[in-house]
Amino acid sequence: xxxxxxxxxxxxxxxxxxxxxxxxxxxxxxxxxxxxxxxxxxxxxxxxxxxxxxxxxxxxxxxxxxxxxxxxxxxxxxxxxxxxxxxxxxxxxxxxxxxxxxxxxxxxxxxxxxxxxxxxxxxxxxxxxxxxxxxxxxxxxxxxxxxxxxxxxxxxxxxxxxxxxxxxxxxxxxxxxxxxxxxxxxxxxxxxxxxxxxxxxxxxxxxxxxxxxxxxxxxxxxxxxxxxxxxxxxxxxxxxxxxxxxxxxxxxxxxxxxxxxxxxxxxxxxxxxxxxxxxxxxxxxxxxxxxxxxxxxxxxxxxxxxxxxxxxxxxxxxxxxxxxxxxxxxxxxxxxxxxxxxxxxxxxxxxxxxxxxxxxxxxxxxxxxxxxxxxxxxxxxxxxxxxxxxxxxxxxxxxxxxxxxxxxxxxxxxxxxxxxxxxxxxxxxxxxxxxxxxxxxxxxxxxxxxxxxxxxxxxxxxxxxxxxx
Numbered sequence: 435x436x437x438x439x440x441x442x443x444x445x446x447x448x449x450x451x452x453x454x455x456x457x458x459x460x461x462x463x464x465x466x467x468x469x470x471x472x473x474x475x476x477x478x479x480x481x482x483x484x485x486x487x488x489x490x491x492x493x494x495x496x497x498x499x500x501x502x503x504x505x506x507x508x509x510x511x512x513x514x515x516x517x518x519x520x521x522x523x524x525x526x527x528x529x530x531x532x533x534x535x536x537x538x539x540x541x542x543x544x545x546x547x548x549x550x551x552x553x554x555x556x557x558x559x560x561x562x563x564x565x566x567x568x569x570x571x572x573x574x575x576x577x578x579x580x581x582x583x584x585x586x587x588x589x590x591x592x593x594x595x596x597x598x599x600x601x602x603x604x605x606x607x608x609x610x611x612x613x614x615x616x617x618x619x620x621x622x623x624x625x626x627x628x629x630x631x632x633x634x635x636x637x638x639x640x641x642x643x644x645x646x647x648x649x650x651x652x653x654x655x656x657x658x659x660x661x662x663x664x665x666x667x668x669x670x671x672x673x674x675x676x677x678x679x680x681x682x683x684x685x686x687x688x689x690x691x692x693x694x695x696x697x698x699x700x701x702x703x704x705x706x707x708x709x710x711x712x713x714x715x716x717x718x719x720x721x722x723x724x725x726x727x728x729x730x731x732x733x734x735x736x737x738x739x740x741x742x743x744x745x746x747x748x749x750x751x752x753x754x755x756x757x758x759x760x761x762x763x764x765x766x767x768x769x770x771x772x773x774x775x776x777x778x779x780x781x782x783x784x785x786x787x788x789x790x791x792x793x794x795x796x797x798x799x800x801x802x803x804x805x806x807x808x809x810x811x812x813x814x815x816x817x818x819x820x821x822x823x824x825x826x827x828x829x830x831x832x833x834x835x836x837x838x839x840x841x842x843x844x845x846x847x848x849x850x851x852x853x854x855x856x857x858x859x860x861x862x863x864x865x866x867x868x869x870x871x872x873x874x875x876x877x878x879x880x881x882x883x884x885x886x887x888x889x890x891x892x893x894x895x896x897x898x899x900x901x902x903x
Contacts, residue, residue, distance in 0.1 A: 435478065438640055441477065445473075445474065446693075449470045453466055453694055468590055471595055482561075486593060492515075493568045493571060496513070496516045500572065500576050512576075513573065517569065531761065564594070570606055571606075579608065589611070592611050601680070602683075613695075613696050618696075624692040626870050627866065627869040628688075628869070631686075633881050634682075634685050638685065639682030641891050642851045644894065644896055649840060650671050660824075661833070664833040667833045669805075669825070670804055672811045674706075679898055679899045680702070684701035699720070700866055706855075709799060711775045711776055713789075714799055744780065748776050749777065752770065753766055753769045756770065759810075771805070
């Protein structure tokens, strides 16, 4: 089930009414959330519910084994079993064909004929997200940062909570589990914040992202026939498409969670205002950035073992972060570009004793992210190189427009989205709490305007981009 569907429009109010007016105790509410989450996920393909159940059961049992063990070797062994179990499933479903194809290509390049072994594997939606979520729990128990959950229903709800199940944010057990375990009361403040953020999330996705996506898809389907201007415009459009698509999903997820009395951590913080790639990764997909920092980068040694090791750790982290996004060399290259720039910035900032270069740094950061997004969006490595080669051939002329109505609508809605982001930036307010800052009249008027824009300018509903990861 996806947020921008008629099924979800019926599902959400039913669960909301049952949650607050029928199931009034914490245990009953958690049980409702658990089965609602399984129904939400099973709507796509019920067979993959067994994967979530398996991951939940394995980590619930192993977390108690880790906590009760007095021997460090035993604790490490149980954590290793958790890592192998979860990452093994992720590797099989997401990377099996990629690894076998890459191995076959390598062997053929060395002169050995090897047949490719590929399987018709369906990628379970959200497996990357709930795998990282449950792994962070067992790692934190191993590090003695949290206690193992003693309530199986609460823990299974933590793993499968439907607002963030398929595309994040990746919530830590230290934030979400205590909220699941405690009694929750309906909050007008959270309700107002949630409704407003949900509305903005749908506007960002259905109006801005999906309209931009029409032009992007047109150009990127046959990139070889377009000039530099068209490819550059499509690449810039894609930078904003993926931002408003993914931040829109996060807005809806965070807003829906608030309707049920939960507070998620912010997942986007106006990343395109960043004045360095370092700052960008503190504001883009924050839950993943901090996960990679806390559980991979720091585990590798972070910046504690000298500058060369720091560079190595940054590159490994970003390369694996790229691979997390998808089983393609394009994603690895995308991660490598960001890793290389992060290393370069660390070197330059050390020399100049600064953390950014102001608005010049902002332009440079946006330029780098747009170029890197080419690898993220293009269908193949060859297409990526061809697109970048054409852009840097400076064959600029009138860009291909196609349907003028689509382009005008895209530019109009993008302008509204950017002006709203500028407003948040100038006023130093967060979208997460903006709804509660508005009185009832302003909130109703704002929601009416947003809904009107969605009705008038929404594009054909499509899946969220990050569903494929």
